[in-house]
Amino acid sequence: ACSELLVQNGRVVGAAALHTPSGEPVALFAKSTIVAAGGAGSLYYPHTDCMPSVIGDSYGLALQAGAELVDMEQVQYLPFGITHPSALLGAPCGEPVVAGPFGRLLNRRGEVVLENIMPMTRAQVARAIVEEIGRGGATEHGGLLLDLRPNLESPAAEFFVGALRKAGGPILSVVRKAYGRKAADLEEPWDVLPSAHYNMGGIKTDEWCRSSLGALYACGQAQGGVMGGNRLGSTSLTEIFVFGKRAGRTAAREARSREYAEETRARESLEKLDALPGSRGTHRPIHLKRALQRLMWERVGPLRAAAGLENALAEIETLEEQAQDLQISEIRRCNAEVADAVELPHMLAAARAIAVSALERTESRGAHVR
Numbered sequence: 001a002c003s004e005l006l007v008q009n010g011r012v013v014g015a016a017a018l019h020t021p022s023g024e025p026v027a028l029f030a031k032s033t034i035v036a037a038g039g040a041g042s043l044y045y046p047h048t049d050c051m052p053s054v055i056g057d058s059y060g061l062a063l064q065a066g067a068e069l070v071d072m073e074q075v076q077y078l079p080f081g082i083t084h085p086s087a088l089l090g091a092p093c094g095e096p097v098v099a100g101p102f103g104r105l106l107n108r109r110g111e112v113v114l115e116n117i118m119p120m121t122r123a124q125v126a127r128a129i130v131e132e133i134g135r136g137g138a139t140e141h142g143g144l145l146l147d148l149r150p151n152l153e154s155p156a157a158e159f160f161v162g163a164l165r166k167a168g169g170p171i172l173s174v175v176r177k178a179y180g181r182k183a184a185d186l187e188e189p190w191d192v193l194p195s196a197h198y199n200m201g202g203i204k205t206d207e208w209c210r211s212s213l214g215a216l217y218a219c220g221q222a223q224g225g226v227m228g229g230n231r232l233g234s235t236s237l238t239e240i241f242v243f244g245k246r247a248g249r250t251a252a253r254e255a256r257s258r259e260y261a262e263e264t265r266a267r268e269s270l271e272k273l274d275a276l277p278g279s280r281g282t283h284r285p286i287h288l289k290r291a292l293q294r295l296m297w298e299r300v301g302p303l304r305a306a307a308g309l310e311n312a313l314a315e316i317e318t319l320e321e322q323a324q325d326l327q328i329s330e331i332r333r334c335n336a337e338v339a340d341a342v343e344l345p346h347m348l349a350a351a352r353a354i355a356v357s358a359l360e361r362t363e364s365r366g367a368h369v370r
Contacts, residue, residue: 001017001018001020001338001339001342001343002015002016002017002037002057002061002342003015003016003017003018003025003269003272003273003342004016004061004064004065004269005033005035005061005062005064005065005216006027006029006261006265006266006269007065007066007213008261008262008265010213010214011213011214011215011216011258012030012033012065012213012214012215012216013029013030013033013215013260013261013265014027014028014029014030014033014261014265014266015027015028015030015033015061016028016266016269016270016273017273018273018338018339018342020334020335020338020339021333021334022332022333023277023331023332023333023334023335023338024332025269025270025273025274026270027263027266027269027270029260029261029263029266030215030255030260031215031255031256031258031259031260032215032217032251032252032254032255032258033215033216033217033251034209034217034218034219034247034248034251035058035061035062035203035211035216035217035218035222036058036218036219036220036222036244036247037057037058037061037222038050038053038054038058038220038221038222039054039056039058039198039199039202039221039222040054040055040056040058040059040075040199040347040350040351040354041054041196041197041198041199042054042055042056042196042293043055043056043196043292043293043296043347043350043351043354044196044293044296044297044301045090045290045293046086046089046090046293047081047089047090047193047194047195047196047297047301048090048195048196048197049078049081049090049091049092049195049196049197050196050197055343055346055347055350056346056347056349056350056351057343057346057347057350058202058203058218058221058222058350059072059202059203059222059346059349059350059353060345060346060347060348060349060350061346062203062211062213062216062218062222063349063350063353064345064346064349065213065216066213067203067204067211067212067213067216068203068204068211068212069201069202069203069204069224069353070201070202070203070204070224070225071200071201071202071224071225071228071229071357072199072201072202072224072350072353072354072356072357072358073201073354073357073358073360073361073368074199074200074201074227074228074229074230074366074367074368075196075198075199075200075201075354075367075368076122076123076196076197076198076199076200076230076231076367077122077123077126077194077195077196077197077301077302077367078092078094078095078122078126078194078195078197079094079095079096079122079125079126079129079192079194080092080093080094080095080098080125080146080190080192080194080195081093081192081193081194081195082174082175082178082179082191082192082193083139083141083142083143083191083192083193084141084178084191085178088174088177088178090195090196091174091178091195092171092174092195092197093171093174093175093178093190093192094146094168094171094192095122095233096117096118096119096120096121096122096124096125097118098146098148098164098168098171099117099118099146099148100118100148100151100157100160100161100164101118101151101154101156101157101160102150102151102153102154102156102157103117103118103146103147103148103150103151104117104146104147104150105117105125105128105129105132105144105145105146105147105192106144106145106147106189107132107137107138107139107144107145108137108138108139108140108145109137111137113128113129113132113137113144114128114129121230122197122230122233122367123230123302123366123367123369126194126302126369127302127303127369129143129144129192129193129194129302130194130301130302130303131303132144133193134303139191141191142193143191143192143193144191144192144193145189145190145191145192146189146190146191146192147189148186148189148190149186149187149188149189151186152186152187161186164186172184175190179191194301194302196297196301198221198231198236199221199224200224200226200227200228200229200230200231200366200367201224201225201353201354201357202218202221202222202223202224202225203216203218203222203223203224204224204225205217205218205223205224205225207246208246208247208250209223209243209246209247209250209251210250215254215255215258217247217250217251218247219240219243219244219246219247220236220239220240220243220244221236223243223247226239226243227239228366229365229366229367229368230366230367231367273342276326276328276338276341276342277328277329277330277331277332277335277338278328278329278330279326279327279328279341280327281324281325281326281327281328282322282325282326282327283322283323283325283326283327284326284327284337285323285326285328285337285340285341285343285344286336286337286340288319288322288323288344289340289343289344289347291315291319292316292319292347292348292351295312295315295316295319295351296312296351296354296355299311299312299315299355300312300351300354300355300358302369303369304358304368304369304370305370306359306362306370309355309358309359310359312351312355313352313355313356313359316348316351316352316355319348320348320352323344323345323348326341328341358370
């Protein structure tokens with residue numbers, strides 16, 4: 001778990017981190033540093049298909065060091081995620097194309113909310129879902145119903161149904177686990193809700209992955225500006241090869257002209273990490289993380305309003321204050337509370353960046369919907 005980037009004379013010279021298995025703080029010195037720690041989907045847990053470690057540390061680390069971020073309001077949501085059981089909440093069950101030519105979204109009363117879904121973008125469909133939920137149309141599980149049965153009833157959809165059954169194994173497997181065989185056979189509607197998936201924003205770089213801070217580079221979801229306001233499905237798989245290669249080559253080439261920093265530069269950072277176990281404060285780190293995640297989903301989620309964003313920023317400020325007063329067990333080896341305490345400042349910084357950017361952009365654009 002990386003706690004901070006080490007900066008000396010305007011350039012990044014390495015990082016301070018916690019070796020979680022042993023509980024030992026470590027300093028990693030480098031002539032070039034690449035941030036490739038992914039996006040921030042788990043800021044919206046449990047409404048995400050991302051792993052728990054995808055918490056925005058790319059952005060928190062960069063901000064703390066003094067680097068610029070860009071497009072942070074642009075958060076992409078897959079429109080169709082599982083709503084229940086709770087163990088599968090957020091698991092992805094499809095893109096707009098999964099609706100097929102005749103699929104439709106229904107509210108709890110069976111009324112049609114959206115048709116002709118297949119050619120729409122993720123953001124458009126996610127917006128339609130959350131707007132109808134806001135109007136009181138949610139099912140008992142909090143989502144809408146994706147009804148694919150009309151595809152079974154029309155010969156014009158025969159090719160789509162065959163293709164989905166042949167190539168949609170992972171999606172149908174999740175649906176079968178959550179909703180049963182009939183749903184996986186498209187014979188019963190799926191209860192769906194948007195799920196946080198991808199961050200188009202991130203660390204601002206030039207075309208060779210250099211950030212605004214010396215000796216710091218970024219690629220993958222850590223890097224912002226590559227995808228613009230919205231990402232087409234699977235393009236990030238190309239992006240990570242193109243910009244991963246560029247970041248690595250640029251960082252390696254430019255490292256030749258640099259020297260390592262003095263080890264004393266990391267002393268204060270390591271002392272802070274060493275002092276975390278046994279902290280006698282008031283707030284458990286995991287409780288603050290969960291409060292932040294609920295706040296982000298409710299106020300900075302797929303559909304945003306000025307009042308909600310302002311409220312979110314006020315709540316984030318409160319959480320930032322509480323994060324200075326943590327209660328952590330004394331165990332050193334494999335202490336999840338210490339890892340949570342290291343992650344929490346990054347999550348708060350990333351959340352603030354998203355909320356501030358979302359408040360500043362008053363129009364709907366890309367994946368950002370006001």
